[in-house]
Amino acid sequence: MNHAAIRDRLTELEKQRKLEKLLAKDDAGLSWADMAWLLQIPAFCGVAIHVVRIGLAASGGQEPPAEDLAWALLLALIAVVLHRGWPMFRTRAERLGHRLRRAGVVVPAAIVQVNHAHFADDNREWHPGSILLSFDPLAAAHPQRLSDAAQRIFALRELDRRTLPAEQVVLAWDLYHSMWPVKSSPVPAELCDGLRDCVLATVMLPPEPLEDGGALAALALPRDLSPDAVRVLPGEVC
Amino acid sequence: MGPPLHVVAATDEAGLRLLFQEQRARMAVVRDHAIWHWLGGVPQGFGSPKAALRGVHLQLGFVAVIAVALVVAGFTRGPVLWGAAALAPLLLVARDLAFGRHVRATVRLYRRAILVPVSIVHRSLDSTLDDLEVWNVSAVLSPLAPDPASFRRVLEAGARLRAMVERRSEVPGPLADLVDAIKSDIDPAHFCGSRVPLPEAIGAGLELARFVVPPRLLPDERLTSRLLFVFLDPGNRAPGHVRVAQPLLYGEGGESLSAAMPWEAKP
Numbered sequence: 001m002n003h004a005a006i007r008d009r010l011t012e013l014e015k016q017r018k019l020e021k022l023l024a025k026d027d028a029g030l031s032w033a034d035m036a037w038l039l040q041i042p043a044f045c046g047v048a049i050h051v052v053r054i055g056l057a058a059s060g061g062q063e064p065p066a067e068d069l070a071w072a073l074l075l076a077l078i079a080v081v082l083h084r085g086w087p088m089f090r091t092r093a094e095r096l097g098h099r100l101r102r103a104g105v106v107v108p109a110a111i112v113q114v115n116h117a118h119f120a121d122d123n124r125e126w127h128p129g130s131i132l133l134s135f136d137p138l139a140a141a142h143p144q145r146l147s148d149a150a151q152r153i154f155a156l157r158e159l160d161r162r163t164l165p166a167e168q169v170v171l172a173w174d175l176y177h178s179m180w181p182v183k184s185s186p187v188p189a190e191l192c193d194g195l196r197d198c199v200l201a202t203v204m205l206p207p208e209p210l211e212d213g214g215a216l217a218a219l220a221l222p223r224d225l226s227p228d229a230v231r232v233l234p235g236e237v238c
Numbered sequence: 239m240g241p242p243l244h245v246v247a248a249t250d251e252a253g254l255r256l257l258f259q260e261q262r263a264r265m266a267v268v269r270d271h272a273i274w275h276w277l278g279g280v281p282q283g284f285g286s287p288k289a290a291l292r293g294v295h296l297q298l299g300f301v302a303v304i305a306v307a308l309v310v311a312g313f314t315r316g317p318v319l320w321g322a323a324a325l326a327p328l329l330l331v332a333r334d335l336a337f338g339r340h341v342r343a344t345v346r347l348y349r350r351a352i353l354v355p356v357s358i359v360h361r362s363l364d365s366t367l368d369d370l371e372v373w374n375v376s377a378v379l380s381p382l383a384p385d386p387a388s389f390r391r392v393l394e395a396g397a398r399l400r401a402m403v404e405r406r407s408e409v410p411g412p413l414a415d416l417v418d419a420i421k422s423d424i425d426p427a428h429f430c431g432s433r434v435p436l437p438e439a440i441g442a443g444l445e446l447a448r449f450v451v452p453p454r455l456l457p458d459e460r461l462t463s464r465l466l467f468v469f470l471d472p473g474n475r476a477p478g479h480v481r482v483a484q485p486l487l488y489g490e491g492g493e494s495l496s497a498a499m500p501w502e503a504k505p
Binding site: 030035038039041042043045046047048050053056071075078079091158159160161162169173176177178179180182183223229 | 239241264267268271273276289294297298301304305306308309310311312313315339389486489
């Protein structure tokens, strides 16, 4: 399955509202945006009840009072605002997740480091790890170059950071301290065998990541280094 | 930014300096990325699972009241509607009191926290927990950013005080009450993460901290060393402001230092 086909499948899953659950390790809890979406139901009920009451009163030949009409308009306005505006209640992370699912690019990725437990035969857990991904079209055609680069970058972890060029110090430090999630770091092309637009990112790795042509398939937002802008796709998506 | 530190000896001045630098950088990573789960999470610091659940209930209550108000608005513009409308913000205020203030207090501690080594002088198993090996600990620390000199002072003061508590050395008269208090205190409520200044005879500027050591925060889930690393708010000695750090915060170098000072060995 090529990357374009995977992207189409993701779009289909997103339309079915299944993708968010597949990409997230755990439930984020109560979302204000979901609650605002739910509140549109009672809001429209309130409008309907009020309109029926006005209609019943008018059927007796009476003109509805102006304040009843204004009240109906106000209730309708609240209902429409909730109906159209509930996404405004999304947190920054929720907005980013939404953008990633809708506009994320499927790119090849290679594991740089991950907890040993990830490779256990009976592993069913998501584990934190670091991956190298590339937006360069060449990377999809030459996954081995990406995986070799991942190994070279992993080796930085054990080098004295005082002796490294500035752009490699950040990579070495991120791998060494091993804490996550942290901002992704751009990787210089010379460390990636000439592949351009490479990024070192911390992610949660699904127990069975989706593999495509010898590399992992990741969903990422170009030019966005925030930690939530990259996800490794689990095998279940295809 | 230094070399990878896997083993650091207590006598290696340069190694210790690099280790404390590295630990400060690790704390900076946590702060810069607001990845508070490395310090215990939010609001677990000062809240409790019960408080978090109460917060969720109040949030649901707020939404339910708004929903009721929206439906009621179809029938009436009377007191029932305004009553419901007034109750909704009250529920949000109650949610903040039950939950939000714990979040703020926790984040305040995490933002100010520094990582320091502590020398354990006494430990007792928490008798209220049968299944888990949870230790209540009294330890000496210096509430300032550590350096090799302050580290040595903490170790020396800890060793001296531990010898007194274990009756291996004579207890000077002015310290008798303190030593007795450390030795006899087994009330779990006292190990609340608070600190008190120690008499100058033990060491100027040093403090005694009492806190709980949850096994999940220890390298092998067992307290085997007399050296631990904790994070604390230097400006606040109140309960909850000293907490055990997890290994990724003090690094392999810190782990090697702890491993080199087993509890069983007499300091």
